[in-house]
Amino acid sequence: MSTTDIEDIARRTQEAHAVFSRTAPEARARALTAVADALEADGEVVAIAQAETGLTEARLAGEIKRTAYQLWAFAETVRDGEYLDARIDTADPDFPLGPRPDVRRCLLPAGPVLNFAASNFPFAFSVLGGDTAAALAAGCAVVVKAHPGHPQLSDRCAALASRALTGAGMPPDTLQLVHGQDEGVDLLRHPAIRVATFTGSVRGGRALADIAAARPDPIPFFGELGSLNPVVVTPAALRERADDIVSGYVTSVSGSAGQLCTKPGFLFVPAGHGLDDALRGAAERVAEHRLLNPSISQGYQQRRTQVLDAAATVVAEGAVRVDENDNAWATPTLVRVTLDELIAHRDELLEESFGPLSVVVEYDELGALVPRLAELFPGNLTATVHCASDEVSDPQIAQLVQLFAQHAGRVLIGGWPTGVAVTAAMQHGGPWPSTTNDTNTSVGSAAITRLLRPVAFQSAPQELLPEPLRDDNPWGVPQRRDLP
Amino acid sequence: MSTTDIEDIARRTQEAHAVFSRTAPEARARALTAVADALEADGEVVAIAQAETGLTEARLAGEIKRTAYQLWAFAETVRDGEYLDARIDTADPDFPLGPRPDVRRCLLPAGPVLNFAASNFPFAFSVLGGDTAAALAAGCAVVVKAHPGHPQLSDRCAALASRALTGAGMPPDTLQLVHGQDEGVDLLRHPAIRVATFTGSVRGGRALADIAAARPDPIPFFGELGSLNPVVVTPAALRERADDIVSGYVTSVSGSAGQLCTKPGFLFVPAGHGLDDALRGAAERVAEHRLLNPSISQGYQQRRTQVLDAAATVVAEGAVRVDENDNAWATPTLVRVTLDELIAHRDELLEESFGPLSVVVEYDELGALVPRLAELFPGNLTATVHCASDEVSDPQIAQLVQLFAQHAGRVLIGGWPTGVAVTAAMQHGGPWPSTTNDTNTSVGSAAITRLLRPVAFQSAPQELLPEPLRDDNPWGVPQRRDLP
Numbered sequence: 001m002s003t004t005d006i007e008d009i010a011r012r013t014q015e016a017h018a019v020f021s022r023t024a025p026e027a028r029a030r031a032l033t034a035v036a037d038a039l040e041a042d043g044e045v046v047a048i049a050q051a052e053t054g055l056t057e058a059r060l061a062g063e064i065k066r067t068a069y070q071l072w073a074f075a076e077t078v079r080d081g082e083y084l085d086a087r088i089d090t091a092d093p094d095f096p097l098g099p100r101p102d103v104r105r106c107l108l109p110a111g112p113v114l115n116f117a118a119s120n121f122p123f124a125f126s127v128l129g130g131d132t133a134a135a136l137a138a139g140c141a142v143v144v145k146a147h148p149g150h151p152q153l154s155d156r157c158a159a160l161a162s163r164a165l166t167g168a169g170m171p172p173d174t175l176q177l178v179h180g181q182d183e184g185v186d187l188l189r190h191p192a193i194r195v196a197t198f199t200g201s202v203r204g205g206r207a208l209a210d211i212a213a214a215r216p217d218p219i220p221f222f223g224e225l226g227s228l229n230p231v232v233v234t235p236a237a238l239r240e241r242a243d244d245i246v247s248g249y250v251t252s253v254s255g256s257a258g259q260l261c262t263k264p265g266f267l268f269v270p271a272g273h274g275l276d277d278a279l280r281g282a283a284e285r286v287a288e289h290r291l292l293n294p295s296i297s298q299g300y301q302q303r304r305t306q307v308l309d310a311a312a313t314v315v316a317e318g319a320v321r322v323d324e325n326d327n328a329w330a331t332p333t334l335v336r337v338t339l340d341e342l343i344a345h346r347d348e349l350l351e352e353s354f355g356p357l358s359v360v361v362e363y364d365e366l367g368a369l370v371p372r373l374a375e376l377f378p379g380n381l382t383a384t385v386h387c388a389s390d391e392v393s394d395p396q397i398a399q400l401v402q403l404f405a406q407h408a409g410r411v412l413i414g415g416w417p418t419g420v421a422v423t424a425a426m427q428h429g430g431p432w433p434s435t436t437n438d439t440n441t442s443v444g445s446a447a448i449t450r451l452l453r454p455v456a457f458q459s460a461p462q463e464l465l466p467e468p469l470r471d472d473n474p475w476g477v478p479q480r481r482d483l484p
Numbered sequence: 485m486s487t488t489d490i491e492d493i494a495r496r497t498q499e500a501h502a503v504f505s506r507t508a509p510e511a512r513a514r515a516l517t518a519v520a521d522a523l524e525a526d527g528e529v530v531a532i533a534q535a536e537t538g539l540t541e542a543r544l545a546g547e548i549k550r551t552a553y554q555l556w557a558f559a560e561t562v563r564d565g566e567y568l569d570a571r572i573d574t575a576d577p578d579f580p581l582g583p584r585p586d587v588r589r590c591l592l593p594a595g596p597v598l599n600f601a602a603s604n605f606p607f608a609f610s611v612l613g614g615d616t617a618a619a620l621a622a623g624c625a626v627v628v629k630a631h632p633g634h635p636q637l638s639d640r641c642a643a644l645a646s647r648a649l650t651g652a653g654m655p656p657d658t659l660q661l662v663h664g665q666d667e668g669v670d671l672l673r674h675p676a677i678r679v680a681t682f683t684g685s686v687r688g689g690r691a692l693a694d695i696a697a698a699r700p701d702p703i704p705f706f707g708e709l710g711s712l713n714p715v716v717v718t719p720a721a722l723r724e725r726a727d728d729i730v731s732g733y734v735t736s737v738s739g740s741a742g743q744l745c746t747k748p749g750f751l752f753v754p755a756g757h758g759l760d761d762a763l764r765g766a767a768e769r770v771a772e773h774r775l776l777n778p779s780i781s782q783g784y785q786q787r788r789t790q791v792l793d794a795a796a797t798v799v800a801e802g803a804v805r806v807d808e809n810d811n812a813w814a815t816p817t818l819v820r821v822t823l824d825e826l827i828a829h830r831d832e833l834l835e836e837s838f839g840p841l842s843v844v845v846e847y848d849e850l851g852a853l854v855p856r857l858a859e860l861f862p863g864n865l866t867a868t869v870h871c872a873s874d875e876v877s878d879p880q881i882a883q884l885v886q887l888f889a890q891h892a893g894r895v896l897i898g899g900w901p902t903g904v905a906v907t908a909a910m911q912h913g914g915p916w917p918s919t920t921n922d923t924n925t926s927v928g929s930a931a932i933t934r935l936l937r938p939v940a941f942q943s944a945p946q947e948l949l950p951e952p953l954r955d956d957n958p959w960g961v962p963q964r965r966d967l968p
Contacts, residue, residue, distance in 0.1 A: 022886075066581055076968035087909040087930075097550055097906065101899060105909040105930070108889060110923075194915075213697035217862070217916040220923060378701070392945040401948045402506075405592060410940040413948055415585060422581065424967035425571040425589040427940035431678075432701040438937050439594075439704060439923075445968060446571075446589070446938065453922050454930065456894040456911035461876040464885045464897055483908035484560035484929060 010192035012173040013112040017141035021109040029075035031168035036071035038164040052150040054290030074137035081477025104469040107452035109139035111194025118199035119149035127157040131197040138451035145184035198223040223436035226352035227381035236388035250282035252416035257289035258356035262417040283316035297328035300355035310348035311335035379431030382417035383408035494676035496657040497596040501625035505593040513559035515652035520555035522648040536634040538774030558621035565961025588953040591936035593623035595678025602683035603633035611641040615681040622935035629668035682707040707920035710836035711865035720872035734766035736900035741773035742840035746901040767800035781812035784839035794832035795819035863915030866901035867892035
């Protein structure tokens with residue numbers, strides 16, 4: 001793609017943004033709904049996605065449902081208007097620091113967004129995924145940089161969404177699609193782009209974050225990268241429900257062939273757990289699953305070899321088989337180390353394995369484990385504690401939860417981190433390296449604030465205020481007056 | 485300062501943070517109030533500040549009042565609890581995407597904060613200024629890097645605050661102070677620091693932002709840098725109130741010797757305005773005012789020479805006089821150019837002059853001016869429109885306000901941008917280069933969110949939830965349930 005083409009895309013997104021950013025909530029909500037409906041109504045996308053990604057039909061059908069739901073949910077977020085954080089401080093002649101003018105503030109669309117799509121959720125984190133839905137909800141025109149793992153699906157999704165958006169009265173080019181790494185980088189450097197979002201690897205995300213930060217005018221870059229997702233099982237929890245823990249763990253590790261950023265990568269269990277046979281049995285009952293693409297397959301095989309070389313004990317060896325079409329198929333690999341071994345081999349072990357591999361870590365004393373966890377797991381999307389029902393008042397468990405809350409975006413008590421609920425209270429994003437920016441989420445309705453920017457209006461007559469700040473409140477949004 | 489000293493400061497701030505971050509709102513609010521009271525009660529600080537900065541006693545007394553007010557206001561923000569954005573989604577077995585667990589999310593203290601103090605507000609943007617108040621309110625331990633322009637005042641403020649904080653039961657080292665540029669940079673690179681704030685020049689802020697972004701683990705950096713603060717006066721506004729505009733403008737340009745980031749740097753008036761004599765008269769009536777320090781004086785004199793060389797017409801020449809103590813004293817300099825001249829000399833003119841200098845720009849047609857403004861003023865803290873009372877429904881004025889809202893953090897209709905109200909609806913921060921991160925504010929209670937990080941808790945029993953997310957709501961904070 002030539003420089004002229006990039007300039008053309010940039011100009012189009014600015015033009016679309018100028019109109020789209022001023023649409024009323026109801027119109028924008030209907031446009032989001034139209035995109036969701038169009039996606040659900042398309043009879044071809046599942047087959048295209050299956051061919052390009054090897055994900056199962058059931059998983060892809062579920063993902064379409066989730067993707068449509070995200071768009072519908074954002075439509076409700078837009079209608080609700082709470083996200084605008086409208087604040088009104090009326091003029092106060094008796095203000096302690098001297099007479100205060102009328103000041104009103106709300107969030108406005110930040111500008112055209114560049115969204116780097118992910119490979120592992122060809123719907124939910126791709127062209128019409130959460131980042132795009134959030135940007136459209138926020139009132140920002142979007143350029144999606146397609147993931148090379150599913151180019152045809154990307155084209156089809158962009159086309160159906162563009163038809164739905166223009167059909168709903170939104171300007172052409174509200175959503176555009178580009179292919180190619182260079183094209184993505186050129187756009188990331190372009191002054192027209194005001195915010196960028198990304199879901200992918202630590203290496204790729206860091207490279208793009210550095211580019212965004214090095215621009216003559218740096219822009220916010222929200223990258224969701226990799227995560228190890230530690231799970232700690234207490235001795236009492238193991239006594240209470242060992243079978244459930246084994247089956248839940250193996251299911252969570254192997255679902256979607258482990259190609260999920262919330263896959264539990266490390267399971268801490270007390271020494272003497274006696275779980276090897278059960279773990280091996282559960283792992284061996286998992287059918288082989290295709291890996292998404294050659295790049296992921298290659299990366300996974302390298303990581304797997306590295307982990308197998310570093311780990312003391314192989315619990316379930318698993319395999320990677322390459323078929324006649326050069327597709328790779330994987331079964332779960334589980335290894336076991338002691339806490340001391342993990343610490344000794346931290347450089348080899350403490351890195352994400354993007355595939356169905358997980359490390360079981362034996363600890364002797366919970367009290368000795370907890371202080372090491374912060375240093376071993378400085379930043380994660382999730383961290384999970386499995387404790388027994390009578391341990392919830394144990395100060396040691398409280399300490400563990402507090403520690404995890406400082407180093408992860410989501411802390412689970414029981415359950416498994418895969419399966420991220422799309423809801424207002426979800427937090428999908430934690431300290432580096434799980435994201436490039438942990439002040440926000442990429443799943444759930446709070447994600448919309450990444451694409452907005454606060455603006456205050458001082459002494460503005462009603463006619464010149466944006467709708468959310470007017471006294472007659474034409475959009476009916478929540479307005480908070482005289483907050484402290 | 486040695487590496488050992490830096491490590492010691494880092495360890496202390498982490499230890500203080502571990503305790504301070506878990507204090508209850510009422511205790512933290514009282515601690516903030518204690519700091520404010522201690523500042524107001526100190527009989528020496530004004531004299532120290534006067535000697536170090538040359539600011540007037542009246543201005544400094546007002547600034548102390550403002551600084552104390554900021555601390556009190558943040559105490560109320562902490563008590564109110566709205567800022568925690570507590571969201572509760574209870575478990576939902578009928579959730580459209582399958583049974584949903586209980587998920588609860590709120591903002592938690594991000595970690596130890598490093599605050600680079602400013603020179604021009606030795607109280608309100610320095611050791612006990614807005615960034616420190618916001619960090620303490622958020623529950624973050626703070627290390628302040630003192631500005632070299634007022635070292636003794638910085639020491640005294642840090643000491644009085646530390647006494648007040650420990651007196652209020654907060655841990656030692658909740659607030660620490662360091663001197664020295666290298667020390668600031670070493671700390672900015674230290675893993676213990678989780679967020680940094682800054683108020684100062686574009687060059688200094690950019691250098692530090694780049695360091696924060698280049699860390700092995702990048703951290704958020706909130707720098708408030710420079711701003712040109714354009715003001716557009718319509719022909720009708722000039723007919724309606726030329727005298728008020730002249731006096732308001734010159735007062736705003738020359739207050740605190742123009743050493744304010746919201747000083748109006750460019751005043752757009754219609755050609756044929758006939759204001760030269762009035763502007764000169766008003767400027768010549770302004771008494772000379774000391775510049776803050778040798779570095780600012782030198783920078784201002786260089787900029788002033790550059791502007792005088794580039795500008796066609798000098799309206800009021802002003803002067804910079806260096807006294808026997810090497811202090812520099814300035815009177816206002818006003819120059820005038822046409823819009824075409826501004827565009828021709830944009831490289832010399834379109835940069836902040838940190839001192840009492842401003843550029844009057846003549847335009848022929850408002851309709852021709854407006855489309856040029858975005859390109860000339862891409863990012864500013866403020867932008868102001870002076871229109872006549874019967875112009876508020878004029879589409880051209882609406883267009884101008886919308887354009888300014890895309891390129892500034894605060895848009896004023898009438899009035900002058902200096903004098904930033906400390907209030908919940910204030911927005912002090914706009915697109916680059918006015919800040920390094922325009923998603924937030926550094927003035928007003930919304931500033932607290934820069935120092936917080938969202939964390940979700942999934943399926944957590946009540947005992948393991950942080951207070952803001954518990955059903956019995958022991959802190960009485962606003963909790964929003966089942967938001968879309």
